[in-house]
Amino acid sequence: MFQTGDRSGRMLDFLRDNLANLTWLVAIIAAALLAAASLRWYLRRSGEDHDDLLLVIDRAQRAFIVVVVVAAVRITMLRVDDDAAPFVNLVQHLTEIAFIVSIVWLIIEALLAAEVVVLNRFAPVSRLGQVDTRKARTQIILIRRLIVAVVITVGIGAGLMTFPAVRVVGQGVLASAGLISIVAGLAAQSTLTNVFAGIQLTVTNSLRVGDVVSVAGESGTVGEITLNYVVLNLWDDRRLILPASFFTNNPYENWTRRGGRINGVIEIDVDWSVDVDAVRAEFERVLH
Numbered sequence: 001m002f003q004t005g006d007r008s009g010r011m012l013d014f015l016r017d018n019l020a021n022l023t024w025l026v027a028i029i030a031a032a033l034l035a036a037a038s039l040r041w042y043l044r045r046s047g048e049d050h051d052d053l054l055l056v057i058d059r060a061q062r063a064f065i066v067v068v069v070v071a072a073v074r075i076t077m078l079r080v081d082d083d084a085a086p087f088v089n090l091v092q093h094l095t096e097i098a099f100i101v102s103i104v105w106l107i108i109e110a111l112l113a114a115e116v117v118v119l120n121r122f123a124p125v126s127r128l129g130q131v132d133t134r135k136a137r138t139q140i141i142l143i144r145r146l147i148v149a150v151v152i153t154v155g156i157g158a159g160l161m162t163f164p165a166v167r168v169v170g171q172g173v174l175a176s177a178g179l180i181s182i183v184a185g186l187a188a189q190s191t192l193t194n195v196f197a198g199i200q201l202t203v204t205n206s207l208r209v210g211d212v213v214s215v216a217g218e219s220g221t222v223g224e225i226t227l228n229y230v231v232l233n234l235w236d237d238r239r240l241i242l243p244a245s246f247f248t249n250n251p252y253e254n255w256t257r258r259g260g261r262i263n264g265v266i267e268i269d270v271d272w273s274v275d276v277d278a279v280r281a282e283f284e285r286v287l288h
Helices: 002-019 021-046 051-077 087-122 133-159 164-175 177-187 190-203 244-249 276-287
Strands: 214-215 218-225 227-236 240-242
Touching: 021 051, 051 087, 087 133, 133 190, 133 240, 190 218, 190 227, 190 244, 214 244, 218 240, 227 244
Parallel strands: none
Antiparallel strands: 214 218, 218 227, 227 240
């Protein structure tokens, strides 16, 4: 009972001594939320076309709120004396990691929303039959995925570097970066091959989302191109998934490389005595 009461007393003393900091925390959060709500209200009432901006704001709203709250807590904890309470250092470290995670989340949500806006404006699904649209759509999606992969990688590295032990190890790793890079390159050779193959397919414009291709004895439409694999939507609703390097190392047929028209050969087995002129005339009539 004595220890519990003493601990509660220290907690009350901490809250009393840092009342100004807690007030600062609430003020920051309230001001940020009020500013975000005011911006959304103005954009909806302005009478102008702000649908694209509103889409980005709505998509990133939750991540923005988390960033504001974590940042406010982080700023408040930095104003607190480290010796004021035993949990201050722990909370400061946790808020530092949470701030990095929330920033990464906010960037990813903003990129996803921006991708939707750009695709709807420059490469809508309604114009997927056009070559330029398929090219733009494929490049936009791949660029977004590359940026997201870089952001996540940087975020993980920044989070790990907040630990003193990892920071010391990181200095040693940087000192031997040449050897490690060689080992990592050999270990991830197949993965890196597919990554560069996916980039090559997009940059060279040899394969795009929406193209009709024939590969590995199957014909289908390219539904997705990632950094590692390509997804083909087959005619019977199956999905054929092939590594991106397959399309750079093996031949395949792209029926819509230059346009949306698809040419094909139809063979009809008939008797030798059939009247070819009559069949050709009937075929022309059906076409017309």
